[in-house]
Amino acid sequence: MTEFLLGAALFVLGTVALGLIRILRGPDDADRMLAAQLLGTGGVAVLLLLGVASGLGAVGDLALMLALLAAFASVAFVTGVARPDPPKPVRDPNALPRGDRS
Amino acid sequence: MSLALSLFTIVCVSLGAVFFLAGTLGLLRFPDTLTRLHALTKADNLGLGLVVLGLLPQVDWPLGALKLIAVWLLALLAGATVGQVLGSAVRPPPVSGAGESTP
Amino acid sequence: MTASALVRGTAFFGCWLLLTHFGTGADLAADLLVGLASAAAATWVSLRLLPSAPGRVRYGALGRLLWRFLWQSIVAGIDVARRAFAPRLSLQPGYLVFPVRIPPGPGRALFGAFTSLVPGTLPVGSGPTAGGRAALVYHCLDLRQPVAAGLARDQALMIEAYGEDETDD
Numbered sequence: 408m409t410e411f412l413l414g415a416a417l418f419v420l421g422t423v424a425l426g427l428i429r430i431l432r433g434p435d436d437a438d439r440m441l442a443a444q445l446l447g448t449g450g451v452a453v454l455l456l457l458g459v460a461s462g463l464g465a466v467g468d469l470a471l472m473l474a475l476l477a478a479f480a481s482v483a484f485v486t487g488v489a490r491p492d493p494p495k496p497v498r499d500p501n502a503l504p505r506g507d508r509s
Numbered sequence: 510m511s512l513a514l515s516l517f518t519i520v521c522v523s524l525g526a527v528f529f530l531a532g533t534l535g536l537l538r539f540p541d542t543l544t545r546l547h548a549l550t551k552a553d554n555l556g557l558g559l560v561v562l563g564l565l566p567q568v569d570w571p572l573g574a575l576k577l578i579a580v581w582l583l584a585l586l587a588g589a590t591v592g593q594v595l596g597s598a599v600r601p602p603p604v605s606g607a608g609e610s611t612p
Numbered sequence: 613m614t615a616s617a618l619v620r621g622t623a624f625f626g627c628w629l630l631l632t633h634f635g636t637g638a639d640l641a642a643d644l645l646v647g648l649a650s651a652a653a654a655t656w657v658s659l660r661l662l663p664s665a666p667g668r669v670r671y672g673a674l675g676r677l678l679w680r681f682l683w684q685s686i687v688a689g690i691d692v693a694r695r696a697f698a699p700r701l702s703l704q705p706g707y708l709v710f711p712v713r714i715p716p717g718p719g720r721a722l723f724g725a726f727t728s729l730v731p732g733t734l735p736v737g738s739g740p741t742a743g744g745r746a747a748l749v750y751h752c753l754d755l756r757q758p759v760a761a762g763l764a765r766d767q768a769l770m771i772e773a774y775g776e777d778e779t780d781d
């Protein structure tokens with residue numbers, strides 16, 4: 408059973424890695440964020456599988472933290488897109504194109 | 510009995526892995542951001558659900574199982590919220606009267 | 613208010629017990645104190661962010677809602693997987709403006725979260741319909757599917773479970 412669970416974890420990790428191609432291709436920042444979201448859900452599954460395969464309960468806690476942080480990452484991304492301009496520009500605001508990081 | 514449980518785990522986890530593959534394929538193949546978001550949220554949530562279901566017989570009752578279910582519920586809630594929030598961020602300017610419908 | 617505080621506090625304390633594997637530490641009394649304090653703080657935050665709504669929940673309808681949600685999210689996953697694996701993509705994406713009867717607030721947010729996991733729909737914003745009624749804008753994966761009918765069923769079930777507004781009963 409341990410071998411099977413390790414294999415499944417490796418497979419899911421492979422699909423997540425494949426999905427990261429989307430980060431290279433884009434074209435939007437939102438598309439790249441989708442790949443990060445995939446990394447969140449897929450990472451949780453990989454950690455759960457590894458946790459059961461290895462018998463280490465603490466890996467389950469890691470999965471819980473990853474689920475939480477992945478959600479926060481996406482919400483932080485969206486609040487950044489919705490309010491791209493900072494309330495008080497400290498430096499020259501024309502130095503950077505607004506709300507576009509690419 | 511133990512064989513049946515092992516079989517259950519293998520079937521559920523394998524199915525879950527297939528849905529993860531589907532999510533990745535959708536993410537790479539679907540034509541625009543919103544359709545990719547559909548693929549990602551729906552396929553991956555089901556994939557994670559199946560992996561959790563498959564792992565349930567392999568952990569100790571009730572603490573380990575409850576924790577697995579808690580992880581799944583949190584991921585489900587996060588997926589549903591993120592889907593909506595990302596969707597509203599990439600939505601193009603308001604469509605007026607497009608696809609108007611009354612239930 | 614006090615009842616919902618008690619329910620939420622108990623749930624948070626349960627989560628804390630689950631996460632810390634209570635009983636494995638050296639000093640049980642100190643652990644318990646920390647857990648109770650954390651649960652109280654979490655309850656305070658949750659009541660501030662999401663005040664308890666008036667009205668009562670009909671548990672029968674809520675059960676049917678949860679069952680439909682579970683079933684629909686499975687169908688949604690299979691639907692998307694089928695399209696992703698198909699050699700030729702069969703998509704007809706587009707927008708749908710769905711008149712919503714659930715008042716704005718936590719109820720509508722819950723409806724949005726629920727409908728983001730049913731087949732082929734994804735709420736992407738809100739706005740009035742042509743007639744000026746409140747509406748949610750959905751992005752649909754395939755406009756050939758009967759998405760509006762499904763959303764109407766979801767909405768009817770949710771109103772049955774939670775009540776349309778506080779004057780409902």
